[in-house]
Amino acid sequence: xxxxxxxxxxxxxxxxxxxxxxxxxxxxxxxxxxxxxxxxxxxxxxxxxxxxxxxxxxxxxxxxxxxxxxxxxxxxxxxxxxxxxxxxxxxxxxxxxxxxxxxxxxxxxxxxxxxxxxxxxxxxxxxxxxxxxxxxxxxxxxxx
Amino acid sequence: xxxxxxxxxxxxxxxxxxxxxxxxxxxxxxxxxxxxxxxxxxxxxxxxxxxxxxxxxxxxxxxxxxxxxxxxxxxxxxxxxxxxxxxxxxxxxxxxxxxxxxxxxxxxxxxxxxxxxxxxxxxxxxxxxxxxxxxxxxxxxxxxxxxxxxxxxxxxxxxxxxxxxxxxxxxxxxxxxxxxxxxxxxxxxxxxxxxxx
Numbered sequence: 123x124x125x126x127x128x129x130x131x132x133x134x135x136x137x138x139x140x141x142x143x144x145x146x147x148x149x150x151x152x153x154x155x156x157x158x159x160x161x162x163x164x165x166x167x168x169x170x171x172x173x174x175x176x177x178x179x180x181x182x183x184x185x186x187x188x189x190x191x192x193x194x195x196x197x198x199x200x201x202x203x204x205x206x207x208x209x210x211x212x213x214x215x216x217x218x219x220x221x222x223x224x225x226x227x228x229x230x231x232x233x234x235x236x237x238x239x240x241x242x243x244x245x246x247x248x249x250x251x252x253x254x255x256x257x258x259x260x261x262x263x264x265x266x
Numbered sequence: 267x268x269x270x271x272x273x274x275x276x277x278x279x280x281x282x283x284x285x286x287x288x289x290x291x292x293x294x295x296x297x298x299x300x301x302x303x304x305x306x307x308x309x310x311x312x313x314x315x316x317x318x319x320x321x322x323x324x325x326x327x328x329x330x331x332x333x334x335x336x337x338x339x340x341x342x343x344x345x346x347x348x349x350x351x352x353x354x355x356x357x358x359x360x361x362x363x364x365x366x367x368x369x370x371x372x373x374x375x376x377x378x379x380x381x382x383x384x385x386x387x388x389x390x391x392x393x394x395x396x397x398x399x400x401x402x403x404x405x406x407x408x409x410x411x412x413x414x415x416x417x418x419x420x421x422x423x424x425x426x427x428x429x430x431x432x433x434x435x436x437x438x439x440x441x442x443x444x445x446x447x448x449x450x451x452x453x454x455x456x457x458x459x460x461x462x463x
Contacts, residue, residue, distance in 0.1 A: 210439040236270055243274045248283040255278055258271050262296035 127160070131172045134160050138179055154187065158195055165199050170208040177203060177214045181221035189226050193234060201238045204253050212249075216257040223261060231261070268300050272309050279313040284322035289318055290327045291336070302406035306340055311348065314340070318352040318455065323361040330356040330367035337397050345397055349407055353394055357410040369414060369425035372407065373432020395433055418424035 125137040138160065161183070164176040166219040180200060184192050200222065203215035219239075223231045275297060279290040294314060298306055314336075318329045319379040329336070333353060337345050371394045395403050411433070414426045 232270060240274055243278055246284055248281075251278060251281060251283070251286045252273065252289060255286060255293055258274055258278075259289075259293040259296045261271060262268055262293065262300055 125197060127156075131164060131167055131169070134164055135172065135175050135179070138164075138176070138183070143148050148203075154191060154195075157187075161196070162199070165203075170206075170211055173203070173206070173211050174214055177211065180218050181225055184222055184225045189230065192222075192226075201235070204239075204242060204257070205250060212253045213256060216260050219257055220260040220263070249254055268297060272297065276309075276313050277423050279317060284320070284324050286323065287317070287320060288325045288328045291325070291332055295339045297331060300338070303341055303343060303433040306344060310340075311344070314456055315348070315352075318355060323359070326356060326359055326361070326364045328369050330364050332361070333368065334394050334397070337394055342397070346402075349394075350398060350402055354406055354410055357407075357414065362417070362422050365414065365417065365422045366420070366425045369422060369429055372411065372426075373429045406434075430448065 125133055128134055128137075138157070161176065165171055167173055173200075177200075180196070181197065187196070200215065200218060203211055203218070206212050206215065219231075219235060223235075239254055239257050242250045242257075245251055245254075270342065275290060275293050278286055279294070281287050281290075290313070294310060294317065298310060301309065317325060320326055320329075324329065329352075333349075333356065340349065341397050353371075357365055357372075359365050359368065373395045395407060398407075411426060414422055415430070417423050417426070
């Protein structure tokens with residue numbers, strides 16, 4: 123768990139990427155206490171490539187942590203990336219939503235994502251509406 | 267979920283900003299691939315028509331560029347009812363860029379598709395001409411091609427020159443009866459004069 127507090131973002135990313143092994147041993151509650159601050163910090167990292175890396179781990183985290191933990195702690199973060207100033211992050215965020223739908227199902231998407239994405243579609247800033255279109259397109263594609 | 271997303275697609279396909287509208291062309295393909303024919307007709311046709319008649323040439327350009335994929339997604343019935351006239355519309359577009367993009371979708375094969383087909387064995391290499399009846403190619407597409415070979419834009423003429431031979435396999439060696447009862451092969455009669463002009 124010390125690794126999750128390491129100064130280097132690479133160290134934190136690497137330990138998160140291999141969570142499935144740790145989860146089996148120390149349990150989700152203890153892990154999540156240490157994990158959540160690390161994820162939050164990485165999700166707001168000033169380097170967009172670090173943010174991109176943590177986005178790509180989200181489907182894995184979703185599987186590991188379960189829907190309840192995800193809805194409580196991480197779903198707002200995933201939706202927040204849709205309005206990131208960097209295009210690559212917004213694009214990755216839409217693909218991430220698609221992968222999360224594959225993990226949690228369409229009903230979860232209707233209950234937890236659809237309202238926010240629809241609101242983005244009505245946003246006055248056109249880049250938000252473009253992000254909505256990307257999210258819409260990837261959501262309609264056949265399974266990866 | 268798709269049913270819930272269609273109102274959003276409809277709304278964004280009529281967005282004020284053309285940069286938003288042009289991205290809905292790709293969405294329309296993704297959505298159409300998942301819907302049944304009656305659902306496509308009921309839920310998408312109005313938005314599709316607005317896209318290929320869009321006031322912005324950038325939107326019409328994207329429609330022309332993705333025309334084959336769009337046609338494959340909507341299916342044969344909508345192609346015959348709606349997309350043939352839409353294709354003629356983009357072939358006669360006022361902007362040369364749109365006409366150039368449309369030309370690349372005319373024949374049975376597109377150059378880029380052929381290159382991709384070498385990489386992916388199962389990649390679909392059909393063009394729009396191969397998705398419609400030869401009689402419709404003859405009646406609707408060939409007259410447009412005749413105009414395009416003398417287009418004022420060299421880019422359009424170059425695009426036609428690259429694609430025109432792809433029409434030959436579609437027209438085939440079937441005999442064509444002229445109004446004076448003289449018979450000639452369709453390809454010789456319709457395409458040869460255009461290629462040699």
